[in-house]
Amino acid sequence: MFLQVRELVSGYDRSTVLNGVDLELAAGATLGLLGRNGVGKSTLIMTLMGLVPVTSGSIRVEGTELAGRRPDVVAKAGVALVPQGRRVWASLTVDEHLALASRGRRGGAWTVDGVFDLLPRLAERRRQYAGQLSGGEQQMLAVARAVLTNPRLVLLDEPSDGLAPAIVDQVAGMITTMRAAGVAVLLVEQDLHLAFAVSDEIAVMEKGRIVHRVPTAEFRRDPGTAQRLLGVA
Template identity: 70%
Template sequence: MTPLLQVSQLRSGYAGSTVLDGVDLTLEPGSILGLLGRNGVGKSTLIMTLMGLVPTTSGTVLLDGVMLPARPHKIARAGVALVPQGRRVWAPLTVGEHLKLATRHAHPGTWTADSVLDLLPRLRERLRQPAGSLSGGEQQMLAIARALVTNPRLVLLDEPSDGLAPAIIESIMDVIRQMQTEGAAVLLVEQDLHLAFEVSDEIAVLDRGIIVHRTDTESFRGDPDTAHRLLGVA
């Protein structure tokens, strides 16, 4: 089977500095990969590079065997959706306006504005409310909803639990599982190990700009020495 995502020797960085230094990564259709690592090792840079927001200096990124274009809007139209760290919703626009904009170039699929609002009913109650007035948890749900209505094949999730209460994090877990049920693959960058372990099929660890370890989630959870060595956690 051809991997949905195939990253080979990917290098990128900022202002002449190298952050990613030869990342090799594959992701199968409908799978969830939790990407872990200490602060500053390049996890968010990888997400932003895959979305075309940080230019590559070398390497290849294939989606379903086809080279991804370099421009973010073309990557989105190829079937990749980004849920960025910090939500990054447009404060003046209402919830409904966010969803309307996101559906303009949606791919055919099961996710519609109505089905997403059924999954995230709190947003239905806030349809006419500006995004800037939502709580942090509601903004995170909006960022996820905005991605889902495009019917992506691949969702890039960057720290979705950042700054949120445990009850909201549990809701995010449910949504990620539903993404997988509907056939999307997910690359999840997350510091909350509980969330990552609960939803991920596999765990990969990024260090010094490369993937240094990858295994199934249960094996990683059962190997505390490796977790401590790579992540500094018990």
């Protein structure tokens, strides 16, 4: 397994959010992580990236222990984050964002020209400041910034949030392209259509733990479980 998480406990200040998460993810696989608000999905993403301190447990990427390591160390191990809310720098242009992402990157197939081929609208806006982009364009920039590091694992936190359906389709296309290139993807998402479209498996979190995980097709055939765990039909 490319990613192996064992008994992971983390949280903020003296508050525990993750209560013993166990998770495995193979190279080239996409796992859709679902759950009600406040169950720890984003905290898991941020903990894996080194942005939330680990209380106990293990995070291994290709056998290397990363629990408690700094975000830059995690990034150098091949992990990239697309955070919720985009978090691009308003005063930098698209070109400047991508130049920074390319600096010191791991060797691999992703290049600026390749990203622009996949996202022609971003190419058209390459000299615009990120603060002048639409929400959808900023999301494309956030994804492009992540893949240009040539990661082996991408953590996506609510990438469809606030986006028009056409832009969500582009996000889905990027995830599919990453998966085809052998990149593992952990997708936290409220949009079930997106999660179902791109995920090999679906996992559900409750109270800081993963309580259910099955192939996507099986999850879709079991509306009773979806209703019980997510409150949706």
